[in-house]
Amino acid sequence: xxxxxxxxxxxxxxxxxxxxxxxxxxxxxxxxxxxxxxxxxxxxxxxxxxxxxxxxxxxxxxxxxxxxxxxxxxxxxxxxxxxxxxxxxxxxxxxxxxxxxxxxxxxxxxxxxxxxxxxxxxxxxxxxxxxxxxxxxxxxxxxxxxxxxxxxxxxxxxxxxxxxxxxxxxxxxxxxxxxxxxxxxxxxxxxxxxxxxxxxxxxxxxxxxxxxxxxxxxxxxxxxxxxxxxxxxxxxxxxxxxxxxxxxxxxxxxxxxxxxxxxxxxxxxxxxxxxxxxxxxxxxxxxxxxxxxxxxxxxxxxxxxxxxxxxxxxxxxx
Numbered sequence: 001x002x003x004x005x006x007x008x009x010x011x012x013x014x015x016x017x018x019x020x021x022x023x024x025x026x027x028x029x030x031x032x033x034x035x036x037x038x039x040x041x042x043x044x045x046x047x048x049x050x051x052x053x054x055x056x057x058x059x060x061x062x063x064x065x066x067x068x069x070x071x072x073x074x075x076x077x078x079x080x081x082x083x084x085x086x087x088x089x090x091x092x093x094x095x096x097x098x099x100x101x102x103x104x105x106x107x108x109x110x111x112x113x114x115x116x117x118x119x120x121x122x123x124x125x126x127x128x129x130x131x132x133x134x135x136x137x138x139x140x141x142x143x144x145x146x147x148x149x150x151x152x153x154x155x156x157x158x159x160x161x162x163x164x165x166x167x168x169x170x171x172x173x174x175x176x177x178x179x180x181x182x183x184x185x186x187x188x189x190x191x192x193x194x195x196x197x198x199x200x201x202x203x204x205x206x207x208x209x210x211x212x213x214x215x216x217x218x219x220x221x222x223x224x225x226x227x228x229x230x231x232x233x234x235x236x237x238x239x240x241x242x243x244x245x246x247x248x249x250x251x252x253x254x255x256x257x258x259x260x261x262x263x264x265x266x267x268x269x270x271x272x273x274x275x276x277x278x279x280x281x282x283x284x285x286x287x288x289x290x291x292x293x294x295x296x297x298x299x300x301x302x303x304x305x306x307x308x309x310x311x312x313x314x315x316x317x318x
Contacts, residue, residue, distance in 0.1 A: 002218075011269065014053075017293050019045060028086070034085055038244060040068075043208075044265070045210075046213055047172050050213025051217045052075075054221060063119055064119060080104070082294075086301045090304040094311065095306065116147050118152070120141045124156045124159065131165060138166040138221050146178065161230060164229055168221065170217070171232070172235055173236050195232035200230055203233050
């Protein structure tokens with residue numbers, strides 16, 4: 001299904017929901033209502049929405065610990081996501097997983113993962129299962145450019161090509177592996193070239209352009225379902241906030257971040273919608289709808305119950 005001007009408005013709203021979700025979580029952290037780790041995806045909303053919206057509901061997706069946007073774009077309930085952040089029983093993982101373990105198999109969300117590159121072989125496994133069962137589901141894995149130096153990533157590239165898995169790999173290259181510029185850690189910074197050397201069809205795309213991401217992933221799903229070689233997509237983007245809450249961001253300048261804000265996905269999509277005939281009032285309305293979705297989810301989460309102590313021993317597998 002093409003990303004029509006009407007659907008692009010919905011995509012704009014979805015990106016705003018993700019942005020405002022992250023802003024709400026930051027506020028809750030600052031109020032001491034959430035503890036633990038939080039890795040915001042502010043600035044990377046286009047890769048999440050463009051990629052996930054090109055998939056079917058029953059296609060599989062794995063993502064990283066910076067995965068709130070991916071999970072919400074794939075169909076995770078905003079209510080369930082917010083409740084999980086607050087440790088409530090109505091959360092997607094019953095309040096036990098928290099920020100880095102958003103999971104909902106009913107929408108194909110096989111889970112975020114706190115281990116760098118771990119979602120890549122998981123997605124390959126799902127793709128292999130689909131292939132063996134002669135289904136036409138595809139699997140997509142999101143990961144950062146820091147993951148390309150992990151051994152399991154390289155092993156998965158090799159097997160994916162040999163077995164011609166219906167696998168789509170989306171590298172969100174935001175230029176920094178945590179606090180280290182990628183050119184200091186990776187011999188070939190254009191990660192799509194590394195994938196191409198394994199036999200992947202490899203593409204580099206503007207990761208701040210939701211239409212470009214959607215179109216590339218949509219074409220990748222067609223090829224993957226047809227049994228062609230797996231596809232590697234390097235989406236060039238930028239993380240506008242720190243690596244995690246409390247990041248002092250001494251590794252980059254304020255001027256660099258300010259420059260990146262001029263090209264961030266939501267501003268880009270808003271300008272595109274104005275070109276297509278939307279008005280400023282339309283954009284304001286869409287933003288108001290996103291704010292209402294977050295406000296309702298927060299009210300739901302705060303009014304939900306916390307798990308009972310005995311619940312700590314349920315859903316545990318050893």
